[in-house]
Amino acid sequence: MTRFALIGGIYSNWRALETALADIGQRQVDATFCLGDLGAFGPYPDRVFPLLQQAGVLCLQGNYDNSLAGGLADCQCGYTDPRDNHFARLSYDYTFRNTSPIHKAWLGTLPMSRRLGVNGTRLLLCHGSPRKINEFLWDSTSPDGFLRYLLDDADADVLCVTHTGIKWHRDLGGGRHVINVGALGRPENDGTPVVYYAQLTIGDTVDVEFVPIRYDHQALAADMHAERLPAEFIETILSGWWTTCLEVLPQKERARGRF
């Protein structure tokens, strides 16, 4: 039996990351993978790098990491709404200014995807989708037939992604699974401050457990306040409701939220 921890969407939330890594440390996993987006949204972007590196986490590039490493003008989330773009810019500019050149360069060395073979099961890990680093795979807009196409096209049995910030798991039958591992950086628009990572166990079957992480979110909010990050971001950390970057949410995911 092989067990992996899969984390994603850290968004500079070093406090949630620290709590999650401590939790993972007690689970005797074979490896921990981070599916990208180390920075964004949260405070002190440089703090997540030593935590990930010391824990031996195997990281992938997300769109944010790709932008930071390449010195791009924005995060590549593709917003068209002026309000979303305003907040995306605040977040990106802050993260860009406060990520050291060494860490930016390191992000540029990370692969965009990773393939693993576990007892004949072919795993593909990537940030957005196997096609694009920034393609959103939401639960309500990823039909079974489309996911089967992605798996066929990528020669994979199990696909693990993040990018949207909301976890889900689809068992497509015949040992085929798609898992969005969720995000540690920001709660998932459900009115609680809890964040999630995924534990994947591969034996005779593929089992997925989403692990809730309760961390000192009040302290993170104080960090964000000290760094003069927008009140809207702090509100999300405290309340669990998304306040910005809402444009990309499909109807179902949007309707479940408050804003």
Next chain:
Amino acid sequence: MDTVTSTAVVDLRHLDNLWIQVSGTRCNIECRHCFNNSGPREASFGFMTLDAVSEAIAAAGARGVREIYFTGGEPFLHPQLLEMIAYALTVAPTTVLTNGMLISDRIADMLAALAAAARYSLEVRVSLDGYSEDMNDAIRGPGVFRVALAGAAKLARRNLLPLITVVRTWDEDDELATVDAFVRLLRDAGCDRPRLKLLPALPLGRELTRIAGLQRDECVTTAMLDDLDGDLLMCANSRLVTDRGVWVCPLLVERQDARLGATLDDAASSYELRHQACVTCWRYGTFCSNVSAHIEGPAIGATLEVP
């Protein structure tokens, strides 16, 4: 020396988006900028049958379609639209593009029930082209503003948050103020969580007459595709089914050379980007899709194999 340029040809990479012109070009209003000349008197395309729509959805489902869009004309003129939406939602997330004029309380109740019961998202895109009666109705016709806004509000009250689709008819400098005005309008009307989708005006149909003389003829050349993310083009990821066959994309439905065949299988061929509308798509990307489905960006490059 003259530079030789050739028109670009694009292959269908994957059928991400199935567009269904369910009501043909039949519409209960007649907008000045309509790109396919829909209206009460137009009938270049007619209603599709329930069987034809179901067949197209099933065929697209077998190809791993990602999103289904109902368009027209005005889709709610079709008496079996709700039945079609119900089936589409069993296959993929589904969007209806409407002028909002026919959304009664009964229709809104039924749409909300369909949305709640489905695994996948149901999006209702309501077109509005002005934040005031004067601004909107000058484009969409007298009386349209109030009825469409009321239709959108009926959906919002049922937590089926409509996506308000607006064609840009203002200068870039006025963008922020215009978006603010739309947001205020929608909140006041009862859409307390406004969702806006801004579209470029298309040099097609009645819009071509409206802007006569402002556009020069141009087409997409192979050189123009050099630095472009080809996944953005609709012809690379979409097809449109109608009562008269399958077209390469919704924008080119009036162009006979854009008809690719009778079935989706026939229409999986490549397409030469001969038209001015192709330039709009080249410039703005697959703007017809919902933002949640947008796929612009770096392709997955380096893969690290772990034995």
